[in-house]
Amino acid sequence: MNELTRGFFQAIQLIFSADPALYEIIFLSLRVTGLALLISALIGIPTGATLGLSRIRARGLVTALLYTGMGLPPVVVGLFVYLMLSRSGPFGVLGWLFTPSAMIVAQLIIAFPLVAGLTMTAVQGVDPALRVQVRSLGATRWQEMWAVLREARLGVVAAIVAAFGGIISEVGAVMLVGGNIEGKTRVLTTAIVLNTRTGEFSLALALGIILLALAFVANVAMMRLQGNDK
Amino acid sequence: MTNDKSVYLIEGLKQEYAGRVVVDVERLEIRAGEIFAIVGPSGAGKSTLLRLLNFLELPTRGQVVYQGQVVNGSLPIETRRQVTTVFQRPVLLRASVRENVAYGLALRRQLADGRVDEILARVGLSSLANAPAHKVSGGEMQRVALARALVIEPHVLLLDEPTANLDPYNVGLIEKIVREHNRARGTTIVLVTHNVFQAKRLARRVGLMLNGRVIEVGDAQQFFDAPNDPRTAAFVRGEMVY
Numbered sequence: 001m002n003e004l005t006r007g008f009f010q011a012i013q014l015i016f017s018a019d020p021a022l023y024e025i026i027f028l029s030l031r032v033t034g035l036a037l038l039i040s041a042l043i044g045i046p047t048g049a050t051l052g053l054s055r056i057r058a059r060g061l062v063t064a065l066l067y068t069g070m071g072l073p074p075v076v077v078g079l080f081v082y083l084m085l086s087r088s089g090p091f092g093v094l095g096w097l098f099t100p101s102a103m104i105v106a107q108l109i110i111a112f113p114l115v116a117g118l119t120m121t122a123v124q125g126v127d128p129a130l131r132v133q134v135r136s137l138g139a140t141r142w143q144e145m146w147a148v149l150r151e152a153r154l155g156v157v158a159a160i161v162a163a164f165g166g167i168i169s170e171v172g173a174v175m176l177v178g179g180n181i182e183g184k185t186r187v188l189t190t191a192i193v194l195n196t197r198t199g200e201f202s203l204a205l206a207l208g209i210i211l212l213a214l215a216f217v218a219n220v221a222m223m224r225l226q227g228n229d230k
Numbered sequence: 231m232t233n234d235k236s237v238y239l240i241e242g243l244k245q246e247y248a249g250r251v252v253v254d255v256e257r258l259e260i261r262a263g264e265i266f267a268i269v270g271p272s273g274a275g276k277s278t279l280l281r282l283l284n285f286l287e288l289p290t291r292g293q294v295v296y297q298g299q300v301v302n303g304s305l306p307i308e309t310r311r312q313v314t315t316v317f318q319r320p321v322l323l324r325a326s327v328r329e330n331v332a333y334g335l336a337l338r339r340q341l342a343d344g345r346v347d348e349i350l351a352r353v354g355l356s357s358l359a360n361a362p363a364h365k366v367s368g369g370e371m372q373r374v375a376l377a378r379a380l381v382i383e384p385h386v387l388l389l390d391e392p393t394a395n396l397d398p399y400n401v402g403l404i405e406k407i408v409r410e411h412n413r414a415r416g417t418t419i420v421l422v423t424h425n426v427f428q429a430k431r432l433a434r435r436v437g438l439m440l441n442g443r444v445i446e447v448g449d450a451q452q453f454f455d456a457p458n459d460p461r462t463a464a465f466v467r468g469e470m471v472y
Binding site: 132 | 281284286307310311313314315317319320321323324333334337338378379382
């Protein structure tokens with residue numbers, strides 16, 4: 001209990017300490033997760049919408065793959081990205097291993113199935129009669145797709161929230177491909193692991209509380225987006 | 231021969247789902263500016279016929295000619311936009327009543343100027359303009375659906391059981407709006423209903439559909455007072471006809 005209390009107060013002290021190292025960790029966490037989330041949303045939302053609306057034969061297989069992807073162990077993703085980006089790997093020439101770029105790629109792979117899969121489910125949940133009715137009102141195919149996506153927006157926001165939660169708290173993949181290098185690839189989760197290993201429990205807890213606070217603020221913001229539509 | 235004022239001419243039309251014929255119409259003509267009612271029991275193929283008239287489906291066989299153009303997959307969007315349907319169960323967008331009514335204009339990149347307010351007043355929904363559309367009553371929802379169809383000023387308005395399950399107040403109001411719109415704008419209206427009384431109140435010509443076929447078409451008075459086909463007579467009398 002003492003550790004928890006100390007951790008809580010240390011978190012508050014840390015936040016107001018203006019420690020550049022801490023802010024660097026926070027900003028890197030937000031940058032990596034934010035970019036991974038943005039890219040996964042840009043690819044995942046149209047993919048999910050297309051799958052939800054189409055009647056292609058391979059949809060069952062793609063859906064099964066997406067659902068499997070939603071349960072991918074992050075450490076396995078990290079290992080895969082590591083092998084791809086290592087010197088001997090097919091993308092080794094990029095020189096991304098142990099850089100934030102590698103961390104973004106790993107988080108993107110984790111977030112994409114969540115965004116696409118949950119968007120697909122949300123789109124499938126929209127009343128099928130809506131498509132016919134907007135087409136009857138003169139919608140083109142694109143306008144029809146956009147109308148369905150707009151109706152599914154609560155589910156799409158939920159998909160983004162789920163993906164955000166999945167990657168902001170993820171440690172295995174970013175640790176493997178980022179290397180937890182101070183000042184370069186250290187993010188909140190990897191810093192927590194490091195401080196726990198070195199016995200700095202209060203600091204680890206403080207970082208954990210900051211991580212939770214960030215996730216909370218982001219989720220409240222997204223819930224407000226949903227709330228406006230109720 | 232087609233009448234010069236024909237909006238639709240249907241010839242040898244067949245629509246099949248999984249080998250089952252649901253619409254089988256030898257010939258049917260719908261004239262410009264009329265209110266044409268198609269009556270018949272549930273499952274007669276009336277709604278499928280409306281979907282064909284709204285270009286939402288293409289026929290398995292035969293053809294629908296709209297304003298002289300054979301309806302096929304390459305019908306221009308401008309032509310498609312001349313026809314719209316008010317469905318029995320309207321599905322509204324998760325937006326305000328006003329946004330729903332203005333939706334068709336937005337699709338056409340037209341400004342939702344005074345037309346939206348004018349139509350909202352006509353359907354008696356001005357006070358609910360900013361209310362969330364999914365929270366209004368069933369009758370109000372159907373009036374929103376009617377308003378969003380009327381605001382785009384279609385050449386042809388298709389009504390698919392528009393007042394089924396509505397209370398008498400809303401039924402009366404919707405019928406009044408439809409009648410006035412037809413008179414004021416000359417919009418061709420095709421009404422599908424199993425309610426013979428509604429058809430009698432609104433339509434100039436009426437057709438009976440049974441098992442996908444058009445049994446009889448005639449002027450409303452003749453159709454109701456002196457039908458040629460015994461099945462029409464039975465249906466008009468309110469007997470179950472299959």
